[in-house]
Amino acid sequence: MNMLLLPLAALFFVMFIIPFFYLLYTSFLTYTSGQVSPGMPFTLGSYLKFFRDSYYAVVIGRTLWLSLLSAVICTIMAYPLAFFMARAQGYLKTILLVLVTLPLISGVVVQTMGWYGLLAAYGTVNNILKALHIIHDPIQFLGTSSAIVIGLVQSFLPYMVLPIMNILQVIPKNVLEAAENLGANGAQRFFRITFPLSLGGVGAGFVLVFGACLSSYTTPSILGSGKVQVIGTVVYQQAMQLFNWPFSAAISMILLVLLLILAVATSLKAKRKAANAA
């Protein structure tokens, strides 16, 4: 039986597991005068550099803040759409599901391209604002954090809509009917039954979107125009433009630690919830 698994496992070993451990190994290598110095003892130099230089503290703080902001906005925007979709049926539902997953399947490059045009100085958003006499001179969206947040919220919105929709669909109808019979009005039914029961889906979506934003590269790279650096763009810059491989490896590891903390916190919370329920 293991023979059937072997080819795929071997491929993952070479392409996935070894590169990962090699990355970990590289993060402890010495980097001097523009190159990796082999034969030197392992060092924490790259990690220390990251934590000593306030520039990187700002980058990490910015990444966390933009990701949190994006995830919060995503939640607020996703909820009504998810609620609407949970109730939709037949063709309408199929169409909505296709449209919601379309940005995911057509890829983040196409989404970023669209925002690049919409948010440009002479782009659609500025034209609309000018036509409405809200602004005189175009707003420079590109190259700002707001452009990145807009792009991230839109690209990862489906990851929030789908889990919330899924959980709303499994809320038993008779619970709501019981509440109605006992005299609860629409708002009471929503805030005291539907919303609390849907929090599991909101949590799942939140973690997914927050993690995806922390790891994002394409959106901040294009919509930030190189002026707003986040963890992903710094990793790329260090690896591909400055060739400081130990440093890019160390930043990658720090990103992974952040994601790990997020994952552990989530699973601890889920466990505590399960323990409370039991």
Add this chain to the structure above:
Amino acid sequence: MKRQKHLSRFLLALAAIVVLVFLLAPIIAVIGGSFNGEGYFSFPPDTWSVRWYQAAASNEEHLSSLAHSLKVASVATLISVVLCIPASLALVKGSRKLTSFMKKIFMAPIFLPAIVWGVGMLLFFGKTNVRGSFGLLVAAHVVLVTPYLIRVVGSSLDEFNFTLEDAAISLGATPAQTFLRVTLPLISPGVVVGAVFGFMISFSELIITLFIAGSNFTTFPVRVYSEMRTEGLNPMVLAYSTIIVVVVLVISIIGEKCARWSRFFS
């Protein structure tokens, strides 16, 4: 009371539509902008024309990058299918301990940030002449699409009735015959859905390709990305993207209608 109910339904529908428009705004802008007759981005178009489609039809550089993307995606998907069918069978039948561990490994490319994996491959293969080769790019894309195939094929194997295999064997079929004439036909819808899904993931992948592809083998997302960073938005690229979006849309409608495939996202 009834009025209130109607009002809240109306507000809900309105909010849902606003969010949906926001979600689709970039795609609408890409499609609309591709019909602009001028040499810059404008949505709604200043003048309507199909000149960028005509230009797109004969642009060697972009067409070859599209061909590269199609080639990588199809070869990688094909290899992934061939590797994932036996692996999925093993995962269903194997001991619980091993399979749950291997499943986690096979799903990992979804959870490990592409940027981290990309740097890892760059560092590991960087000094060898493997980096930049077609083989390496395909191997990476096989790993990239495998989680989707494992998930989809796995879920169709979960529904598979394995007593059918026992029946075939007790009637004298060899294991190979059983696999080819009983198991494979019954799981093939799942395989097709997984393959189409994986193909589209691979086709639109940017980050790992950016790290390990050779400069003489530019895929479409990489070319578009590099152009956007250096020259801004090229209207011709909108024409290609529109065609891609329309193809994806058609496939999605079929996929959603026949296999309800949005469930594989969450």
